[in-house]
Amino acid sequence: MSCCHHSGLDGDTAFTVDASRVTFGRGCLAEVGDRAAALGIHRVALFSDPTVATLEIFDTVQRSLREAGVEVVSYPDARVEPTDESFKQAAAFATDVNPDGYVSVGGGSVIDTAKAANLYASHPADFLEYVNAPVGAGAAVPGPLRPHIACPTTSGTGSEVTGIAIFDLLAMAAKTGIASPALRPTEALVDPDCTDTLPASVVACSGLDVLSHALESYTARPYRRRAVTGRPSRRPMSQGANPWSDLGSLEALRLLGRYLERAVTDAADREAREQVMWAATLAGIAFGNAGVHIPHAMAYAVAGQVHDFHPPEYPGDEPMVPHGMSVVLNAPAAFRLTAPTDPVRHLEAARQLGADAADAGPEDAGTVLAEHLIRIMRAVGMPNGLAGVGYSETDAAALADGAWPQQRLLNNAPIDVDKAWLADTFRRALNYW
The missing domain is CATH 1.20.1090.10 (Dehydroquinate synthase-like - alpha domain)
Structure with missing residues (x-):
């Protein structure tokens, strides 16, 4: 049924548009330090995975942040295809470090891990509290999170512009996720150089x-x-x-x-x-x-x-x-x-x-x-x-x-x-x- 032929009386009559600020173009990763400083970030938790952390693009981001006077604490251990356990480990790291902002450099797994770490460090709760129903309680996120600049290194998940974080719930052998507009990264730096x-x-x-x-x-x-x-x-x-x-x-x-x-x-x-x-x-x-x-x-x-x-x-x-x-x-x-x-x-x-x-x-x-x-x-x-x-x-x-x-x-x-x-x-x- 096309929406044009529908009265809307039994459904919604409006839609909401949400989007992160997006910067797109070759070389834009070098902007991350200036953008972090503009968001008032002094101490950043920099998330990546063991493969990406060895690449030049990771060095570019670290260098840009440090040159802008931002203190960098790295977490290069995000798991590709995250699990509830890997999300909990990342959240424990973020709680311990207590950064005032996050930068993620990697594929959707890394960006999602940073979202989850930001959420549980900002608003601690039982892990399943925020997870989508019926698997979890599907509770609303109670307030804003710290700023998060997402730098995707794959041309795929779109995680840098969504409020969704996906993981494997090991006890159920199934993927599920957390979905909230609060999880959407503040900014996305989309640099096609990363995919070369x-x-x-x-x-x-x-x-x-x-x-x-x-x-x-x-x-x-x-x-x-x-x-x-x-x-x-x-x-x-x-x-x-x-x-x-x-x-x-x-x-x-x-x-x-x-x-x-x-x-x-x-x-x-x-x-x-x-x-x-x-x-x-x-x-x-x-x-x-x-x-x-x-x-x-x-x-x-x-x-x-x-x-x-x-x-x-x-x-x-x-x-x-x-x-x-x-x-x-x-x-x-x-x-x-x-x-x-x-x-x-x-x-x-x-x-x-x-x-x-x-x-x-x-x-x-x-x-x-x-x-x-x-x-x-x-x-x-x-x-x-x-x-x-x-x-x-x-x-x-x-x-x-x-x-x-x-x-x-x-x-x-x-x-x-x-x-x-x-x-x-x-x-x-x-x-x-």
Whole structure:
């Protein structure tokens, strides 16, 4: 149903636009010291991960902060694919150091770790207090956090412009998160130079996460269909598709259709990598105001229940399915099924991604979009569906159980789903070619 044809009487009649201050461009990491000083930060907790902490970009940030007279206390131990335990360790560090601001340099895992550290050091509580319901209590963050400047080093998660922090809850073997506008970084410094050294598989996985952010935001339930609950100041970030999120989603899809394959297959194509980084920023702002839905909800189970798969070119050897991969493997199956809710939108999304939809009618929308997604997945070296990362028919029920707690996302979908629907969709996602 398109929002334009809806009265809004049974849903929301307004949408809220939130965004971080964003600085985008090659070399802008060198601005971090001046920006930290302008925010009144004298002592900063600098978050990174063990890999990024060895890179020149990390030195650039440290040097810029010190030259601006900011005292730097480093935490290079953020875990890639964080857990509740790694968040607690980071929060203990932040509580101990008591900085008056945070800088994160890394992928979404590092930025999310800094968000969590900032939250629990600023407003201590039992860990599950702020975690999304039904897994945690979903309590509102009681007040502002310390300033946080996020410097993403991958072109993917959009974490630098969202109020969401994702982690693995070890006791449940499932991913979940904390979502609050208070967690959104104060500023983002998005420097495409950071992506010049990324391996192809990391560019592919993070770029496909961007694609899913844009596609899910654009096809989410329209904001006018969101039942109004609670105070206006607590309007959720997953408020559904709206005119603002549509702008960022469509432009991100157009850029990815044009540049993602180039960015993955040719590390020297600086233009392509820069444009994918810009698409990541746009899609981050879009989904930070609309929310994602089914492919992301399914992805948390895929990542949480991994058997023994480890992707090429990723550090370490423990089993993991990178976030963008875990999302996109579900996408063709999910969008085949959501397309009838708004064929026009699904076809428009496929067109922006470069699909030939000239002769397609409404009944073709799901097929056109799904087949084009599969073409992109193959072009950038993704596994063939969930079977390609070690899942089989017998896992479908457990995966559905793992996705079901993601009600914040599932409620944002354009269709109503139950566990049986999820299990069936996981089965449909096992193989694509």
